[in-house]
Amino acid sequence: xxxxxxxxxxxxxxxxxxxxxxxxxxxxxxxxxxxxxxxxxxxxxxxxxxxxxxxxxxxxxxxxxxxxxxxxxxxxxxxxxxxxxxxxxxxxxxxxxxxxxxxxxxxxxxxxxxxxxxxxxxxxxxxxxxxxxxxxxxxxxxxxxxxxxxxxxxxxxxxxxxxxxxxxxxxxxxxxxxxxxxxxxxxxxxxxxxxxxxxxxxxxxxxxxxxxxxxxxxxxxxxxxxxxxxxxxxxxxxxxxxxxxxx
Numbered sequence: 001x002x003x004x005x006x007x008x009x010x011x012x013x014x015x016x017x018x019x020x021x022x023x024x025x026x027x028x029x030x031x032x033x034x035x036x037x038x039x040x041x042x043x044x045x046x047x048x049x050x051x052x053x054x055x056x057x058x059x060x061x062x063x064x065x066x067x068x069x070x071x072x073x074x075x076x077x078x079x080x081x082x083x084x085x086x087x088x089x090x091x092x093x094x095x096x097x098x099x100x101x102x103x104x105x106x107x108x109x110x111x112x113x114x115x116x117x118x119x120x121x122x123x124x125x126x127x128x129x130x131x132x133x134x135x136x137x138x139x140x141x142x143x144x145x146x147x148x149x150x151x152x153x154x155x156x157x158x159x160x161x162x163x164x165x166x167x168x169x170x171x172x173x174x175x176x177x178x179x180x181x182x183x184x185x186x187x188x189x190x191x192x193x194x195x196x197x198x199x200x201x202x203x204x205x206x207x208x209x210x211x212x213x214x215x216x217x218x219x220x221x222x223x224x225x226x227x228x229x230x231x232x233x234x235x236x237x238x239x240x241x242x243x244x245x246x247x
Contacts, residue, residue: 003080006085015088026097032079034073036063059072080104111158113147115192124198133151144236162185165177171214183228
C-alpha cells in the first residue's frame with residue numbers, strides 16, 4: 001500500500017528541513033512524498049532543492065492559500081492513502097507511517113487517526129498540549145470532538161468520491177472536511193492509540209482572539225453548509241474541549 005504524504009509550505013525556512021527529514025526517516029518503505037510550495041522568497045525553495053529526488057514531487061507556484069495548496073497536493077498524489085505533514089510539524093517517531101499503514105491493512109477502513117502533541121517551537125521535546133483522541137463515536141461531534149487533522153489519513157478514493165477541501169473557509173476547512181466525511185457520509189474510521197505527530201504551537205486559527213472567534217463561526221458554518229443542524233452548545237464545546245489537553 002502506497003502512502004502519499006503532502007507538505008504545504010510558504011516562507012518557512014526555519015522548520016522545513018525538520019519536516020522533510022521527519023518524512024525521510026520513516027521506516028515504512030512505500031511513501032510518496034509531495035511538497036507544495038507557495039513560491040517562497042525566504043530561502044525555503046533553496047533548502048528543498050537540496051533534497052533532489054528524495055522528494056517525489058515538488059511544486060513551487062502561487063496558490064490561493066493553504067487549502068488550495070492542499071487540494072493541489074491531493075490531485076498530484078498517486079498513493080492509496082493520503083495524509084499531511086505541515087512544514088512546522090514532525091512525526092512523533094520513525095514508525096508513525098508504519099502504524100498508519102498497519103491500521104489500514106488490518107481494519108480495511110476508509111480512514112485512520114491518532115494522537116498528537118503540541119510542542120514549543122524552539123524545543124520540540126517540550127510538550128504544551130497532549131491531544132488524546134480516543135475511540136470514534138459519531139455522536140461525539142455534537143459535543144465538540146474532532147480528530148487531530150495532522151493525524152487524519154484517508155483513502156484517495158474517498159477524496160475522489162466526496163470532494164476536496166472547501167477553499168471558502170480560511171481556517172476550518174479541515175474541520176468541515178472531517179465533519180463531512182465522518183459525520184455526514186459516515187465513512188469508516190479507526191483510532192490508532194499512539195502519538196503520531198508533534199505540532200509546533202502557533203496555528204493560524206489560534207493566533208489571536210479575533211482569529212479564534214472567526215474560527216468558531218467557521219465551525220458553525222461547516223455544519224450549516226452540509227445541511228446539518230447541531231445543538232446550540234456544539235460550537236461552544238469545541239473550543240472548551242481543548243482545555244483538558246493542557247492537563
